[in-house]
Amino acid sequence: xxxxxxxxxxxxxxxxxxxxxxxxxxxxxxxxxxxxxxxxxxxxxxxxxxxxxxxxxxxxxxxxxxxxxxxxxxxxxx
Amino acid sequence: xxxxxxxxxxxxxxxxxxxxxxxxxxxxxxxxxxxxxxxxxxxxxxxxxxxxxxxxxxxxxxxxxxxxxxxxxxxxxxxxxxxxxxxxxxxxxxxxxxxxxxxxxxxxxxxxxxxxxxxxxxxxxxxxxxxxxxxxxxxxxxxxxxxxxxxxxxxxxxxxxxxxxxxxxxxxxxxxxxxxxxxxxxxxxxxxxxxxxxxxxxxxxxxxxxxxxxxxxxxxxxxxxxxxxxxxxxxxxxxxxxxxxxxxxxxxxxxxxxxxxxxxxxxxxx
Numbered sequence: 001x002x003x004x005x006x007x008x009x010x011x012x013x014x015x016x017x018x019x020x021x022x023x024x025x026x027x028x029x030x031x032x033x034x035x036x037x038x039x040x041x042x043x044x045x046x047x048x049x050x051x052x053x054x055x056x057x058x059x060x061x062x063x064x065x066x067x068x069x070x071x072x073x074x075x076x077x078x
Numbered sequence: 079x080x081x082x083x084x085x086x087x088x089x090x091x092x093x094x095x096x097x098x099x100x101x102x103x104x105x106x107x108x109x110x111x112x113x114x115x116x117x118x119x120x121x122x123x124x125x126x127x128x129x130x131x132x133x134x135x136x137x138x139x140x141x142x143x144x145x146x147x148x149x150x151x152x153x154x155x156x157x158x159x160x161x162x163x164x165x166x167x168x169x170x171x172x173x174x175x176x177x178x179x180x181x182x183x184x185x186x187x188x189x190x191x192x193x194x195x196x197x198x199x200x201x202x203x204x205x206x207x208x209x210x211x212x213x214x215x216x217x218x219x220x221x222x223x224x225x226x227x228x229x230x231x232x233x234x235x236x237x238x239x240x241x242x243x244x245x246x247x248x249x250x251x252x253x254x255x256x257x258x259x260x261x262x263x264x265x266x267x268x269x270x271x272x273x274x275x276x277x278x279x280x281x282x283x284x285x286x287x288x289x290x291x292x293x294x295x296x297x298x299x300x301x302x303x304x305x306x307x308x309x310x311x312x313x314x315x316x317x318x319x320x321x322x323x324x325x326x327x328x329x330x331x332x333x334x335x336x337x338x339x340x341x342x343x344x345x346x347x348x
Contacts, residue, residue, distance in 0.1 A: 009266070009267025009268065010267070010268050011264070011267045011268055011269055011270050011271065011274070012267065014224050014270050015270060015274045015278065017224065018224055018227055018228060018270075018278050019278055021224075021228055022227075022228055022231045022278060022279075025228065025231060025232060026231070026235065
């Protein structure tokens with residue numbers, strides 16, 4: 001129990017934590033083999049127009065829908 | 079031709095060997111010829127749970143290596159003549175398992191038994207891959223607890239990538255047993271509900287087994303708890319075994335404690 005104004009029950013905390021942990025575990029094991037190559041190419045393209053520090057690609061699964069989330073971090077000094 | 083079922087888990091200590099012993103005996107009690115094989119080489123334990131540790135002469139590694147034949151190595155259970163047991167090697171380690179040898183052993187067992195149950199090493203250990211490779215189906219054992227569930231997901235992932243059936247474009251059937259459920263804790267929201275676990279792992283439920291002190295008492299004596307008609311875990315294993323033998327047995331709601339049930343019933347009259 002966590003204090004008087006008992007917030008979330010621990011089982012639902014467990015469910016939330018597990019859902020996220022397992023999703024990222026699956027991503028790591030089911031990641032695409034071409035991910036690094038793709039990152040480099042995206043970086044190259046964006047680099048033509050604006051300075052880039054790094055590219056992060058994640059596979060996101062929501063029910064039956066799968067998506068690639070691509071984050072491009074810009075280089076402020078460039 | 080029998081069916082080959084691997085009993086698997088992510089981490090150790092969730093009750094995999096206990097489940098193997100009880101399902102094997104429960105199936106045998108359904109008048110099916112069943113063999114349980116301990117694949118946990120170097121950590122032999124199934125013999126103790128079955129009360130057969132003094133009868134082991136030859137182990138499965140010796141059978142695979144041709145040092146003994148299957149007949150010599152099979153041990154008949156004292157509890158039920160339909161149940162046979164093949165011991166793990168205690169002296170070797172899991173690296174002795176080779177695909178071809180495992181395939182041959184499993185094929186020979188399949189010819190002679192209706193059910194071939196393989197007690198796998200934990201999913202994170204070596205030897206696990208070889209145990210699941212030639213299985214027609216897998217039973218995943220978890221506890222309602224985060225580390226067990228997370229590791230089970232990894233074990234299922236390996237199953238899906240290494241199974242010979244999957245490689246041949248087929249499906250390997252997967253079912254879940256949730257072991258050591260404490261009804262009071264589920265009710266008070268301190269333990270994960272089985273529905274949540276099924277949703278997280280995306281797998282079909284085979285059965286739920288409640289926490290029961292009788293399980294340790296049974297393993298002390300080498301008499302699997304399924305023999306104890308009064309034990310709630312024994313009853314659960316009996317229901318699961320009946321299901322595996324094709325009987326239609328309703329899922330019992332063991333996530334409601336007696337007091338919770340009482341509240342529910344009295345609630346009707348309010």
